[in-house]
Amino acid sequence: MNSADRALYLLKTRGALTAQALAAELGLTSMGARKQLQALEEKGLAETETQAQGVGRPVQLWRLSERGHGRFPDRHSDLTLQLLEQVRAVFGEAGLERLIQRREEQSEADYRQAMSGAEGLPQRLDALARIRSQEGYMAELQPDGAGWLLLENHCPICAAARQCQGLCRSELALFERVLGPAAAVERVEHALADGGRRCVYRIVPLPD
Numbered sequence: 001m002n003s004a005d006r007a008l009y010l011l012k013t014r015g016a017l018t019a020q021a022l023a024a025e026l027g028l029t030s031m032g033a034r035k036q037l038q039a040l041e042e043k044g045l046a047e048t049e050t051q052a053q054g055v056g057r058p059v060q061l062w063r064l065s066e067r068g069h070g071r072f073p074d075r076h077s078d079l080t081l082q083l084l085e086q087v088r089a090v091f092g093e094a095g096l097e098r099l100i101q102r103r104e105e106q107s108e109a110d111y112r113q114a115m116s117g118a119e120g121l122p123q124r125l126d127a128l129a130r131i132r133s134q135e136g137y138m139a140e141l142q143p144d145g146a147g148w149l150l151l152e153n154h155c156p157i158c159a160a161a162r163q164c165q166g167l168c169r170s171e172l173a174l175f176e177r178v179l180g181p182a183a184a185v186e187r188v189e190h191a192l193a194d195g196g197r198r199c200v201y202r203i204v205p206l207p208d
Contacts, residue, residue, distance in 0.1 A: 084096070
């Protein structure tokens with residue numbers, strides 16, 4: 001992976017960064033990192049914002065543009081969007097909900113098979129993060145107090161989810177079921193509601 005691709009990846013997975021922070025991640029000088037960022041900006045892949053930092057000068061942050069987000073894989077083509085619209089037109093909202101339900105049932109079966117042998121909530125969460133990464137969600141697991149955060153840095157079904165938001169609701173319900181009664185699952189960031197950045201789920205263990 002060259003420096004430009006690594007810079008894109010870091011902006012995707014870490015969010016907005018200063019040139020200095022990106023330089024530290026890439027092992028470059030601040031000037032070298034700034035040149036990488038400016039090259040991405042010239043290609044329309046990155047953009048800047050200025051953010052106040054209390055007392056003192058505001059800092060310049062770099063983030064992916066919409067085009068930059070588009071450089072990451074999207075599993076749903078125009079054909080998929082057309083099919084969703086046709087299902088809604090022919091079978092109505094009830095038919096579309098049935099389609100979402102069927103997808104959820106199949107995903108649940110696949111996830112349970114992939115998570116078989118994972119004993120305890122931490123192991124099940126590790127397996128879930130691995131499954132989601134394999135599906136293109138760029139998922140990672142982080143400790144969060146008594147629980148964990150499941151971060152999904154990319155949404156490969158984003159285009160379809162914008163057209164059919166029941167897909168997002170379905171995924172939250174899916175997590176609740178495959179993790180079982182030992183955990184409470186809450187979505188605390190939502191890509192569609194938060195400007196396309198990412199989805200984040202907080203998972204807290206429940207007493208027996």
